[in-house]
Amino acid sequence: MNNTEFYDRLGVSKDASQDEIKKAYRKMSKKYHPDINKEAGAEQKYKDIQEAYETLSDAQKRASYDQFGAAGAQGGFGGGGFDGAGFGGFEDIFSSFFGGGGASRNPNAPRQGDDLQYRINLKFEEAIFGAEKEVSYNREATCRTCTGSGAKPGTSPVTCGRCHGAGVINVDTQTPLGMMRRQVTCDVCHGRGKEIKDPCHTCHGTGHEKQAHTVTVKVPAGVETGQKIRLSGQGEAGFNGGPYGDLFVVIQVQASDKFERDGMTIHYRLNLNFVQAALGDTVHVPTVHGDVDLVIPEGTQTGKKFRLKGKGAPSLRGSMVGDQYVTINVVTPTNLNDKQKAALKDFAAAGNIAVHPQKKGFFDKVKDAFDDL
Numbered sequence: 001m002n003n004t005e006f007y008d009r010l011g012v013s014k015d016a017s018q019d020e021i022k023k024a025y026r027k028m029s030k031k032y033h034p035d036i037n038k039e040a041g042a043e044q045k046y047k048d049i050q051e052a053y054e055t056l057s058d059a060q061k062r063a064s065y066d067q068f069g070a071a072g073a074q075g076g077f078g079g080g081g082f083d084g085a086g087f088g089g090f091e092d093i094f095s096s097f098f099g100g101g102g103a104s105r106n107p108n109a110p111r112q113g114d115d116l117q118y119r120i121n122l123k124f125e126e127a128i129f130g131a132e133k134e135v136s137y138n139r140e141a142t143c144r145t146c147t148g149s150g151a152k153p154g155t156s157p158v159t160c161g162r163c164h165g166a167g168v169i170n171v172d173t174q175t176p177l178g179m180m181r182r183q184v185t186c187d188v189c190h191g192r193g194k195e196i197k198d199p200c201h202t203c204h205g206t207g208h209e210k211q212a213h214t215v216t217v218k219v220p221a222g223v224e225t226g227q228k229i230r231l232s233g234q235g236e237a238g239f240n241g242g243p244y245g246d247l248f249v250v251i252q253v254q255a256s257d258k259f260e261r262d263g264m265t266i267h268y269r270l271n272l273n274f275v276q277a278a279l280g281d282t283v284h285v286p287t288v289h290g291d292v293d294l295v296i297p298e299g300t301q302t303g304k305k306f307r308l309k310g311k312g313a314p315s316l317r318g319s320m321v322g323d324q325y326v327t328i329n330v331v332t333p334t335n336l337n338d339k340q341k342a343a344l345k346d347f348a349a350a351g352n353i354a355v356h357p358q359k360k361g362f363f364d365k366v367k368d369a370f371d372d373l
């Protein structure tokens, strides 16, 4: 392919050095500058020179132009020849020449306000049965004085004179790639497209003010630590008439001094004295649903588990209720008085109280080793 058009516009040869191209560009753009040259067609010629120089002054674009023609050099930054080498990639180019890319989205568009997060502490039982909690916090809300317009009451925002309501303006900048046109957020209205001549005294034109806010949170039965409840519209005020953000209430459940919870299951540890364990008994056992009587059979051992059906926590969704497990711990008596000791000796003498024979364990082996000494 023979692409010489851009070279011809500047009046240089195809193998011209960067210096020659620069000199030619200066000379030609002076000659055809619309402020100087009033001839018909001069303005178009000037634009053509700018276009040619934009491509040929950049080594990458020039190489691409030589290879693919104008389409290669100008087919957008994603096109052939411009792979971003030496610029750190596509993103960097945007942030360098297009004002951080922020201007690419319409700043006038309604935008939802920020979400907020609030942590609430629940008692162990509140998490099981559910609760209603009032939470109070400060948030950015719509200004009450100006109802969000930002203008002093009795006045209204007017269409911005600088951007004519677009919220963005075009700025021409000389860059290493030549003259670049970029869109930036309007510096007068800051993207709102409207100008406030007489700002509201409460919010100074932002349309937002900090306000104390209280909402009632309905905590469902069966919640657990770390779960979140979303309250739509209870976050911060939106922008350009956009909706409020949401409030996320994060659950933190306090530990209980009696119970441990594992999802829908509640665990309880019951201490028994060795007489209760040996002879059996009926004992009151606390549950989150109230005390229940538990029958302990004769000869109950430490570690034995009893299930109290339906005495656990409810499922968060659905109507199931978990169980409570009671784990037995037999406590060996200490500080026996003489009468008790005598009774136990009589007890021992009354019959065989040996525990079931066990295989030789570690401690027996240690004991054997000492016996040999």
Ligand SMILES: [Zn+2]
Pocket (backbone or CB within 6 Å): 160, 161, 162, 163, 164, 165, 166, 167, 168, 186, 187, 188, 189, 190, 191, 192, 193, 194
């Ligand atoms: Zn503006």
Ligand SMILES: [Zn+2]
Pocket (backbone or CB within 6 Å): 143, 144, 145, 146, 147, 148, 149, 150, 151, 200, 201, 202, 203, 204, 205, 206, 207, 208
């Ligand atoms: Zn206001």
